[in-house]
Amino acid sequence: MRDIKVGSIWVEKSKTVGKYVWRMRYENPVTCKVEKTSITLTSKSKQAGNQALNLMLDKIKKKIEKQSATLDIASEFILFSDIIDIWLEDQGRKIKHSTYATRTRYCNILKKDFKGKAIGDFSPLMIQRYFNKMPYTRKTLVTYFGIFRQIMNFAFRLDFIKVDLMKKVELSVPPITIEDMEKERKKLFSYDELKQIFILMTRPDCRRNALILEFLFLTGLRYGELASLKWEDYDKQASYIDINSTLDYSVGGVTKKCHTTPKTIASNKKVYLSNRSIEILTYFKSDNTRLLQNGRSFIDYGYIFPSRTGNPVSWRDLGRSFANFGKRAGFDRKFSPHALRHSHITHLVESGADQVAIMERVGHSDPTITTKIYTHTTDKMRSRLVDLIDEN
DNA sequence: GCTCAGGCAGAGATTAATAC
DNA sequence: GTATTAATCTCTGCCTGAGC
The missing domain is CATH 1.10.443.10 (Intergrase catalytic core)
Structure with a gap:
């Protein structure tokens, strides 16, 4: 876990008689924002201050761990296109060139569609909407979706994202048309x-x-x-x-x-x-x-x-x-x-x-x-x- | 000179074939 | 039946050369 930058600490009188609220400002390494936390003790002594600091740090760590489970720290800075490049490099070692060439072409479209987008910015709803709007035929959609899922699973497996986004997304394919049958x-x-x-x-x-x-x-x-x-x-x-x-x-x-x-x-x-x-x-x-x-x-x-x-x-x-x-x-x-x-x-x-x-x-x-x-x-x-x- | 067919490649779209 | 891999197909455009 990244270091927590501790800011000012102060104490206030609680509404409950005989109790004091210790408060602290700190910088959340996940959100990069200055946030506040507090703990209530029965003393405002120097010793109580040290105790309050430790308790508040524990509290912050638990909060950050929880946040990290849904949002990877790095995901805010790494672009989706970077993940695609890493994935393609990995794929290049284990598939034939014709497959690699096809995937590269799909990836180029994805890169264009999600230009400048960080991997951490993706949500299941966004992905679902993206595929719902796709104009392709059934089989193409399935292939496209499969490649997208592989990229996202790759990102999840390597901890670029902490949530398995694709688990919540389903592909909606259009029914077979008369034209499809005629084509056959x-x-x-x-x-x-x-x-x-x-x-x-x-x-x-x-x-x-x-x-x-x-x-x-x-x-x-x-x-x-x-x-x-x-x-x-x-x-x-x-x-x-x-x-x-x-x-x-x-x-x-x-x-x-x-x-x-x-x-x-x-x-x-x-x-x-x-x-x-x-x-x-x-x-x-x-x-x-x-x-x-x-x-x-x-x-x-x-x-x-x-x-x-x-x-x-x-x-x-x-x-x-x-x-x-x-x-x-x-x-x-x-x-x-x-x-x-x-x-x-x-x-x-x-x-x-x-x-x-x-x-x-x-x-x-x-x-x-x-x-x-x-x-x-x-x-x-x-x-x-x-x-x-x-x-x- | 014009027309037509072959020669060639890139990118996007689609389908075949198999694995699971 | 779905996922994955590997191939084919479409569209496009430019160039070359043979035949008329």
């Missing part, structure tokens, strides 16, 4: 629909993107897994590709060529290739050689799916190309490379493939994830169901 339905493509889009991509450069998108559909890979593929990962004899890393473009984009471990342990896998997938790889083998011989800016880093410069193909360009031609083909869908993973799994389910085999192929450790997230009901499935009912 717009993720899917059939192979025939995709072919309609690829036909439009006839220019030589577009052709590469079209084939990469087709390869994503045929293998169900994530973009990061595809972008990090090198020729040594391709076993031509056994017709599979070995997924042993992912491209982390959160570290300064694709040019940094940062490879890291796949998203999960189950994602470390072999993906066996169909004839069409092998055809696509064969095309890239010869087209990459053509780029090396003709392209002035092409450097061969050994990637299977490089851009014209030799860097791993960029996610944003793939997505943009997909969306441009998809819209031109007349589809009102969500054009993202990841939608092709959804479509791949649904396509396999639709074709009657074994669920465990699908799960292993796409790198899920739990079959319920495959079922829960990816298997959307398609028109083909609905029609087959009606046929079954008719047959019986």
Whole structure:
């Protein structure tokens, strides 16, 4: 406990006969304000004065201990943004860079929203109101809230605040809307629909993107897994590709060529290739050689799916190309490379493939994830169901 | 010269996947 | 079912180069 600065001490006659009220001014180290305290004794002698001083000091110490339990002394001076920086430094040691990058972006928003705010100034009501006003969707809110809670819990654990503020705050998430459900339905493509889009991509450069998108559909890979593929990962004899890393473009984009471990342990896998997938790889083998011989800016880093410069193909360009031609083909869908993973799994389910085999192929450790997230009901499935009912 | 598509990155938003 | 981690997606803007 900090030192208590004792001020003037004086004695007054109590209203009760034979009693004296000893009073003292002091500076409260918690509030930094000059406050007064008192004690009643039966004497105003010098000895009684010493006794009164000790008793009043005990009284003040108890009061300060109580105050410190709800307000940390340091919390008045330490800014929330400082706590965020300390927390991020701590996090940086134990999470992957992509997660760290995401958290840094969230934290930057928090820093902006609570600029100049001391950690000691936060209250449960203030936090509750802050999250109640947030315009984000359900899942984003949950993530945002989770990060905020982690920061506050970190501050509590390290005694920057003495009260577990987040215990009193609850996240109110909006209900699922029709738009949310509609969004889910717009993720899917059939192979025939995709072919309609690829036909439009006839220019030589577009052709590469079209084939990469087709390869994503045929293998169900994530973009990061595809972008990090090198020729040594391709076993031509056994017709599979070995997924042993992912491209982390959160570290300064694709040019940094940062490879890291796949998203999960189950994602470390072999993906066996169909004839069409092998055809696509064969095309890239010869087209990459053509780029090396003709392209002035092409450097061969050994990637299977490089851009014209030799860097791993960029996610944003793939997505943009997909969306441009998809819209031109007349589809009102969500054009993202990841939608092709959804479509791949649904396509396999639709074709009657074994669920465990699908799960292993796409790198899920739990079959319920495959079922829960990816298997959307398609028109083909609905029609087959009606046929079954008719047959019986 | 104009148009169009690819190449690239930063920041904010959202979702997937797993752990608990 | 909730929390946490890790990834993808969206929006934006500037630049380069090929084709017409």
